[in-house]
Structures are given as structure tokens and as C-alpha cells.
Amino acid sequence: MDRAPLGIVNHLFETGANDVMVIDGEEGEMLVPFVPGVVREVNLEEGYIKLDWQPND
Numbered sequence: 001m002d003r004a005p006l007g008i009v010n011h012l013f014e015t016g017a018n019d020v021m022v023i024d025g026e027e028g029e030m031l032v033p034f035v036p037g038v039v040r041e042v043n044l045e046e047g048y049i050k051l052d053w054q055p056n057d
Contacts, residue, residue, distance in 0.1 A: 005025075006023050006025050006030060006032075006051070006053070007023040007024045007025025007026065007030065008023065008024050008025075009021050009022070009023055009049065010022045010023065010024045010029075012034060018033050018034060018035045019033075019034040019035075020032065020033055020034060021033075021034050021049075032051065032053055037052065038051055038052055038053055039051060040052050
């Protein structure tokens with residue numbers, strides 16, 4: 001399991017089916033679904049979100 005930062009969450013938007021995070025990273029903008037199974041942990045106090053996500057998928 002890689003633990004590499006993907007970037008910074010710029011904003012979220014609704015699609016009707018689920019919310020989507022827009023992440024600004026080194027490789028450009030990434031769209032990641034904000035759903036259980038992808039989002040593993042949200043820690044607002046420490047300022048991170050853990051994902052089960054492969055950026056090249």
C-alpha cells in the first residue's frame with residue numbers, strides 16, 4: 001500500500017449520484033468520488049483525508 005500524497009482538495013461538487021472531490025496535485029487536477037470504500041478516513045484536526053485510490057486507475 002502506497003502512502004503518497006495526491007495533492008490538495010480544491011473543492012467538492014455534487015453529481016446527483018455522489019459528491020466528487022477535485023484534488024490539485026503534481027499531475028494536474030484529479031476527480032475522486034467521495035464515497036465509502038474510496039474515502040477511508042477524514043481527519044479535520046490534522047488536515048488530511050486517507051483514500052483507497054490509485055491515481056493511475
